[in-house]
Amino acid sequence: MVEVVRHDIVIVGGGGAGIRAAIAAVEADPKVTVALVSKVYPMRSHTVSAEGGAAAVVPGSDDSLDKHAYDTIKGSDFLADQNVVDYFVEQAPLELTRLEHWGCPWSRNEDGSVATRPFGGMQIPRTWYAADKVGFHMLHTLFQHCMRFDRIVRYDEHFVTKLLVDGGAVKGVAALDMREGTTRVVLGRAVILATGGAGKCFPFTTNGTIKTGDGMALAYRAGVGLKDMEFVQYHPTGLPGTGILITEASRGEGGYVINSEGERFLVTRDYGVGQKAELGPRDMISRAIMQEISAGRGIKGPYGEYVQLDLRHLGEAKIMKRLPFVRELSMTYAGVDPVHQPIPIRPVVHYMMGGVDTDVTGATDLPGLYAAGECASVSLNGANRLGSNSLTECLVFGARAAVEALKYARGASDGNEGALRRQGDEEMGRIDALRGRKKGGEKIAQVRREMNLAMERGCGVYREQATMQQTGVELAQLKGRYADLALEDTSKVFNTEILTALELGNMLDVAETIAVTAMARQESRGAHACSDYPKRNDQKFLYHSVAFFTPAGPRLEKKPVTITRFQPEERKY
């Protein structure tokens, strides 16, 4: 029989959004206990890899909430919900200040105020930074701060495999304890998903290996819609081969993007970014790079063609002060020293604008279930996220989801513990049957590789109807083959093979929603650039797509976009 533990709130995921939510919950109510369930020790969460910064209007500067809102909405190609953006920009300064109070080592101006840097698509420098390791410092600050609260009870290296639903509401989760190899039922009257993105659906991504869309898949299988999944952000500057992120702050600090002829094509050619040049939004710059490569102005390398990011003119002192991590990464993983050589770069899958469909409070349509951070789609980012909005998003909506979940939990029942335990027992049975299962002959790595390639072909920077369709067909076939996986590892203790098998199952579900929603959107908007339909079409497609699980594949619905102050206009910089 499974072991059952009970808390008031269960949070799945220990990155920026999850830890922020945990702290907000225990601060809001002196009695509650929170379970923080994470498949890794929280300081390993992928928030740690974010580099460039976090956006918020600096109080007392010549910036304004309206400007931040407008930049975000324009960046989203008018698919953001404007009530959500308003809440976000208003809370952003408070959240970043709170993090400062908790010890985050923000870089400073001479007078001791926090420094900001320019970022893509932002008209004013409003990106707070701690050199170029902002995600690292943010995550460690949050994690260290959360240790002061004994009422945050961590379940580290626990992989959630199922949401437990009773009487039409979520009442907890079933989690595989990696160390013991057994299932533990963690009950709570509300559950917050904060598991991050799903970049590992693709072969070439900035994401760490843990980013497998787990929370999205959990919600999807429980009947909750995944919203705007077709919008996958390609970051313009990843290292070829590994996909390691070279931060946008490199361009914020003045770096150039150059082609094989040494030409700053974002300045010399018309890619729609205007005066912003290298500080255009990510979707446009990624497309510009792909066009340069198509036009024969890329550089051939062992991992495909690339262009270059040139920081040499910034000089060693500035690079060491503002971009030391970029230098370390370039030297270690590309063999170039940016002080003396340009860095090879190409567009790389970075971020999912889509995710678990929530409203501004973080609530989903399933009572008791909330989501925040990259795994959610609260509709802040629409069709394209602006760099440095996502770290702030984790804080603002992690905190909000916690407060709302708490409010809900006060009036909610514990659920039928016997029934929930039985679900946990069944889930343990399912996991036990999968462990070391000799059925079929399919290998995890092979199915994953084919999924990755199908996604790259069909859901790249530029997409075509025919290849997207093919990707959809291949994914459906791969799901069939997934049922025939052969596993070798029969041991219970720290069985990472079963973990990778379960993660692959999550990714296949998420990947299918990306391909199917992408196919249905017959226009080009933000990060979704469809060669067959190169223009945005507000008449027909100014809506959110929401994908629901059915055994035969995703069923799509449309949801209106909330437009208040800023009417859609041509997106030109």
Added chain:
Amino acid sequence: MSDLRKKTFVITRFDPDKDEVPKTQTYQIPVRPDWKVLDALNFIKDEVDGTLSHRWSCRMAVCGSCGMTVNGEPKLTCKTALSDYGDTVAVGPLSNFPVIRDLVVELEGFMEKFKAVKPWILRAKEKAPEEGVYRQSPEQLEAFKQFSMCINCMLCYAACPVVGNEPDYLGPAAIALGHRYNLDSRDEGDAERNQVFREEGGVYSCSYANECSEVCPKNVDPAAAINQAKFLAVVDWAKSFVSSPPRRK
């Protein structure tokens, strides 16, 4: 992959369900010239032996998951080039930690030490976010910045001769972290932390071996932190006998 060189990996295996003691297993695999040690482990896991267990995530030397012993030295495997080694590479779990399985070690003891140094801002009176940020000059930031760069990869614990003999020793990373907060101009908790530092297993257990700083992949220099912490903890203790205004950071 016929054009690729082959290397031999001797990997320490231990499965508590099956093994009384650790054993080694040898794999010969083709490697690319630009691979790190971690790439080879992932290749073995994916293509050769699905039962191999190791931790990793970011593969860009910032999440701190993939510390292991490579040819006898503690290394962050995602940052360690295979080209630095000959035809045979031995990979084992980090020393000085109990092994859970294969290359996966027990972190719970470290997590307790980590918490013991109170790695959070302690102040008598906290400001509301509406009151704005604390002023901190670039020099004040510089005073602790280096010690805030630790990724908790544990290499310093694996290298430290004291940790091996004295399991309760707080250890380099935890002391560096506590010291980082002591040096932060926003913090007022140094008296509390210095008390922890002065206890048995605190800073005075350190034998000045300096191994921690030599293996640190992020140049945190925990040995320097420990030396400074020793001094400040004793100054703090001495001050408790005389009445003087609190030290200004």
